[in-house]
Amino acid sequence: MTRTESAVPLTAGESIHAAATGSEWWRDAVIYQVYPRSFADGNGDGMGDLPGVTARLGHLAQLGVDAVWLSPFYRSPQKDAGYDVADYRQIDPLFGTLADFDAMRSRAHELGLRVIVDLVPNHTSDQHVWFAEALAAAPGSAARERYMFRDGKGADGSEPPNNWQSIFGGPAWTRLAPAGHDGPAGPQWYLHLFDSSQPDLNWENEEVRAEFENVLRFWLDRGVDGFRVDVAHGMVKEPGLPDWAGKVAMVEGADAGQPGRAGATSSDGTPVSNTAADAAEAESGGSNEGPMFDQEGVHEIYRAWHKVLAEYDDERCLVAEAWVSPMSRLARYVRDDEMQQAFNFAFLTTQWDAAAIRRVVAESLETMDAVGAPTTWVLSNHDVVRHASRLGLDEVADGPLNGIGPEDPQPDATLGLRRARAASLLMLGLPGSAYVYQGEELGLPDHTTLPDEVRQDPAFFRTKGKEAGRDGCRIPLPWEADAPGLGFGASGETWLPQPEAYRALAADQQYGVAGSTFEMYRNALELRRAEGLGRGGLSWVTGYAGAADVIALRVAGVVVLSNLGTTPVVLPEGAEVLISSAPVAGDASGIAVPSDTTVWLRA
Template identity: 70%
Template sequence: MTSTQPTTPTLDPTRAGAVVHAGSDAAGQWWRDAVIYQVYPRSFADGNGDGIGDIPGVTSKLDHLATLGVDAVWLSPFYRSPQKDAGYDVADYRDVDPLFGTLADFDEMLAGAHARDMRVVVDLVPNHTSDQHVWFAAALAAAPRSPERARYVFRDGRGPAGDEPPNNWQSIFGGPAWTRLAPRDDDGPLGPQWYLHLFDSSQPDLDWTHPEVRAEFEEVLRFWLDRGVDGFRVDVAHGLIKAEGLPDWDGHVEMVAGSSEGGAPASFEKDVEPGAPEDGSTGAGNAGPMFDQDGVHDVYRAWHQVLAEYDGDRCLVAEAWVEPLSRLARYVRPDEMHQAFNFSFLTTGWDAPALRTVVAASYRANDEVGAPTTWVLSNHDVVRHPSRLGAADPSVRPNGIFATDPQPDEELGLRRARAATLLMLGMPGSAYLYQGEELGLPEHTSLPAEVRQDPAFFRTEGAEAGRDGCRVPLPWSAAAPGYGFGATAETWLPQPESFARYAADAQYGVEGSTFETYRAALATRRAEGLGHGGLAWLDAWASSPDVVAYRNRGVAVIANLGTEPVVLPAGAEVLLASGPVLSDRSAVPQARVPADTTVWLRA
């Protein structure tokens, strides 16, 4: 027994109170309650020994994903690309980059996933192309104000000689968002034109007011749908349309350095009151005339119609850093997209009242439009949540972590991360997992400058660590060279020595390991129908400063975010716990949930 004297709630701890989300009795379309696993191909598994993950590597690990119990796989970009931004600079949307394999390799992987009852979602990058795309090459060769340039955002400069950028927008990667072309004979009195790139100068923005751009991407959708993909995760979904006239903006675009997906703000220490406002905002939304313009919804209505031509409930997933949540919900109205990542949830700190607020606001906004809430805690653009939650202030979201920065508490962070994951997976809706989180991987916080590859590290002259730390190749075998990432010891980013204890083969079949905890959670979630259930707060902790507790169907979920143990009712049946649960030795044991632990009870 613990020497700490917890306070026993006066109410039945499993009695539900206020209903937040009504749920349904049966599952509907697969994407409404799916658990989807993000594969970052270059870091997942290496099939040819060159140190870079590839599509055959993904195929070789499909059994791992099937054993884990996920419903679908989302692959980050694998298209032909010069890899200036890890494939988010696409040169050909209809082919696989040789770095990752071939179209035949993709087809084999897709068939293998489908054979294991897993769907496949692929990334689509419509805001910009690579500067090596055939369209941009044609634009550079063509005259100013030509049809070839009309597909992109080219403008004459300001000032008498046109030598000032068309507006004051800044690139998300640092520096101006405009690059001027080299002089040519037919430039005219204002000299060479400028082109817009919200990200790297090698990623020119497309002009989505142009009908040819819209038609091209509808054909790209059909190309992959015809091959059998089940959906698309849409990069920078809120950024395609810019405000008319491209007005100056005095604000600052604060995002994860280098994030070509729109990215999270560098830090969420904005003017957000502790506990979060009632709309659930955390400061995670991107503002400015380059984001969340009403015209984007016309694009997604058209795409929705394309997907409707195909059977199998194909889906569109919005990567849109938009707040408030009521504004984000506009992307998942019935005739638009199907899911939108809940970044307000991801960016909420380890704070019980704030988490209850964002959960309630999420259901309120999405229920209004009949859409599922799509939960997420980590991805390839943010510091992994075991490290975020192990920071001295878990509400801060740095743009990567340097070795010289204050270091997260690895043990505390993992304990909280497991608790946060069970809190998330118990809730109705869909959920996304980022590769390696099922192993408990922390951020790699000691990468030297000479190995970093994120363009934001270079464009900010090293001021931002960037996203490399969450993209380190996975450890599959504790004793193998490169921890079994491939047939050799080569890995495109170095792995920390600590990865040996997180390796997959060190966790398979080990009771209480992070992998087995995730696997048990997904199995229980499916068996209990939690993904399409309802959510009601438990009366006993409805206003607790330390506990988030709710009931979903026949399961009560209790997360202890405080410092004192939480007493469970005598004889409570614990279905699952993120960590050890304390118990006395009485005839009818009374369990205690320690700090930073989540339990699922039979309710």
């Protein structure tokens, strides 16, 4: 091609983020999320499990990630995909045994992979031994004090203690059946910010605090390297549990509920069921507000947990799933005596827009730098539409995060994958820690045409089909294109059906194939480590600082440039492209970066 005058010098401006000085592994780690039931099936029952994870850890080592985070695998009735925990020290038989966990952790460490596990401290399952004891005990007893039991309002106690609503819709209180022990005004109520089968714990109770510190030690003694803390901004409620005029938002990270415990009743005295739970839909939102979230007392808990982790060697870490705003509130969770990381959901939810992305990157770095914590970056997980589908929608800014169904506008698969690759390469070029959701390294889209009869996400049933739910992003992974079930397990059974599009994207079709999404990720992670991008300083490229369609920055001597517009971006003469998300055209006299493409280069 002929070089034109449209080339912009790639000169770095003033630094907005200094290079990291701490040496801890979690400051720049690339962490891979495993959703166990959909990763790999080790026993052929169609459900992923821990032996399946162990068998496929070589894939992660080949990819080049630093750690693996596993979604819940604890003993559970599975009414909320494992986020309703009945025993925090046991593996659910669905996923294997403690011996299977030990084998998985041992193999991961042999391969140089750290292991992070999910912890769910806001609530337990109603099948936890503590809740059974609470139901059998009297009001005011030690067993009841572990949970949030309260007397009802009104002369006969038939009204809920306050007006709080569940994140899953309907009241956040369930009244015990008349056979239960009565309070002064009748059967007591218990709080559940999520499903009625998930009673909230009372974190003002010292026994609760001591128990979870012991749970931490149980898993730390088994060699885990950290914990991702579910609903980290919950747990502590405002004293007095005052009424609140606002609505609790259903946000990413909150798994939908199932039918309530037998014998429980709603505020009008009817049995809790899917129909009752559907009574009020939760609104989508970016944060949880109100007297039940982000209270000052949560920080006391994390300071205590920080001390527990400090008893162990090898830099153990805590990761906060905290939907709070503004970002300065999020930074409080990662002060130097609390947690080590917090998910950056603001980045995940940002539009495909250069100015918006620049703003969230700058704000994220500035805010986390102020407390000496690394910034995290994430584009997909088990609760949102995969970014290969989300970015293929006509209206990307307003694209759904809670599922795409057959009757919804369908993504452009080619555009979605192109943008997803560009977004991923941009994310991996940013300083800090990055999270990769299983299958995104293969370019997997959501399954957007699942028939109603195979859906399993309670969100679909709770909303009577108005919301497709998250089954589409939880489809079992494709490992081998020509194997039954695409190699998910020996039997060929899969707990959710795989779309035909997954066949061409199977892992064995991408290994060693130049230009495949897997090889792009693998090469990017190798370059990221070699160039020190995760620990590097960041400066915007001055010539593109206010560009409408281009993001350009320098990190550790490497230029990361993303063209989100429709016009090719011409690079200065002599620029050396290290990696690109799509083919770039040009010769020694000039290189053009096409639309929806990210490049890393030296210039």
